[in-house]
Amino acid sequence: MPVSPITLYFDFSSPYAYLASTQIEALAARHQRSVEWVPVLLGPVFAVTGSKLPVQQPLKAEYMARDLPRSARFLGVPYQHPQPFPVPTQQAARVVLALQRAQSPLAVEWIHKVYESYFVHGRDISQMPTLHAIGAGMRLEAAQIDAWCAEPALKEQLRASVERGIQAGMCGAPYFVVDGEPFWGVDRLPQIERWLQGRF
Amino acid sequence: MPVSPITLYFDFSSPYAYLASTQIEALAARHQRSVEWVPVLLGPVFAVTGSKLPVQQPLKAEYMARDLPRSARFLGVPYQHPQPFPVPTQQAARVVLALQRAQSPLAVEWIHKVYESYFVHGRDISQMPTLHAIGAGMRLEAAQIDAWCAEPALKEQLRASVERGIQAGMCGAPYFVVDGEPFWGVDRLPQIERWLQGRF
Numbered sequence: 001m002p003v004s005p006i007t008l009y010f011d012f013s014s015p016y017a018y019l020a021s022t023q024i025e026a027l028a029a030r031h032q033r034s035v036e037w038v039p040v041l042l043g044p045v046f047a048v049t050g051s052k053l054p055v056q057q058p059l060k061a062e063y064m065a066r067d068l069p070r071s072a073r074f075l076g077v078p079y080q081h082p083q084p085f086p087v088p089t090q091q092a093a094r095v096v097l098a099l100q101r102a103q104s105p106l107a108v109e110w111i112h113k114v115y116e117s118y119f120v121h122g123r124d125i126s127q128m129p130t131l132h133a134i135g136a137g138m139r140l141e142a143a144q145i146d147a148w149c150a151e152p153a154l155k156e157q158l159r160a161s162v163e164r165g166i167q168a169g170m171c172g173a174p175y176f177v178v179d180g181e182p183f184w185g186v187d188r189l190p191q192i193e194r195w196l197q198g199r200f
Numbered sequence: 201m202p203v204s205p206i207t208l209y210f211d212f213s214s215p216y217a218y219l220a221s222t223q224i225e226a227l228a229a230r231h232q233r234s235v236e237w238v239p240v241l242l243g244p245v246f247a248v249t250g251s252k253l254p255v256q257q258p259l260k261a262e263y264m265a266r267d268l269p270r271s272a273r274f275l276g277v278p279y280q281h282p283q284p285f286p287v288p289t290q291q292a293a294r295v296v297l298a299l300q301r302a303q304s305p306l307a308v309e310w311i312h313k314v315y316e317s318y319f320v321h322g323r324d325i326s327q328m329p330t331l332h333a334i335g336a337g338m339r340l341e342a343a344q345i346d347a348w349c350a351e352p353a354l355k356e357q358l359r360a361s362v363e364r365g366i367q368a369g370m371c372g373a374p375y376f377v378v379d380g381e382p383f384w385g386v387d388r389l390p391q392i393e394r395w396l397q398g399r400f
Binding site: 045048049050051052057058059060062063066067070071073074166169170171172181182183184185187188190191194200 | 245248249250251252257258259260262263266267270271273274366369370371372381382383384385387388390391394400
């Protein structure tokens, strides 16, 4: 029986999804799984749950300011809270979809580089020059990136990805589905690991 | 230097706080710490954060229905989602405060029994007969419980506990403070453990 991948729904503006992005491939590899990266936008998700962004909620915003750098240290990865935060991420997401469509290994590299650019180096990933600079390091031409970001088929595919996430029950990011079982949050990685060792 | 306790703000209606209540004493003991149990009410907290109860949010409610029993299995503790849910918990909380005022060891026993009554046996802990039955198993008289629940000083003290939690940044339950550092959620227990091993 072929094993299914770990599906990860992520938004480039989610710091907890960034943290998860630094861990999930090693976790999957330990269990002979691959990772299916599905870029989404959290705005439409929060519209369904009816919740404000955590950063817009009193108490939660202050808590996150403590919890995020501590959670990064806990996982042993770099983190600098970016400003502005959050930012629109549909352009960066469309490039993921374009690279995935081409079955390019650059898709995963792009994901890590965009996250690093935003949550480590504090660059505004909603701005095209930032995306061009990331692409330049990967031999992707700026004009190509611009064309993907404007392509109606990719815009439609991103909307479909968001809808797929909502249908899968995504209530926030990162949101994982492993053999049909949903896991929400980077703090669920230990449960995912145990799930892969044998359902519990 | 005397070590400070682990402060745990909890609401009897929070299933994640129930899960935390089953773990925190052993964790604290591993690090020669005690636990300071502070009963609060989540309603006023959510009024500050502006969020609805998770169970009232589409997608989150469905997710919690999967996540809660799985998280309980992950921790190796029993869990049955109760109906009705959530329920008012101020009466059960006032009894905690009364027992703590008397410096009675029954305070912690009461906390565990109330949680077990609700999240394992599905009894409605907002109802006085349920609290009387819990008390009977601990040699607490029903009339005494009734008197505590109606006592103005305890009502005021519960309000003060809620205010203290909000001042401490409580954005949900369980909410822990360890040497001034805030931790939110039963999924932060591993971070608390590492924090106690040496700040990171």
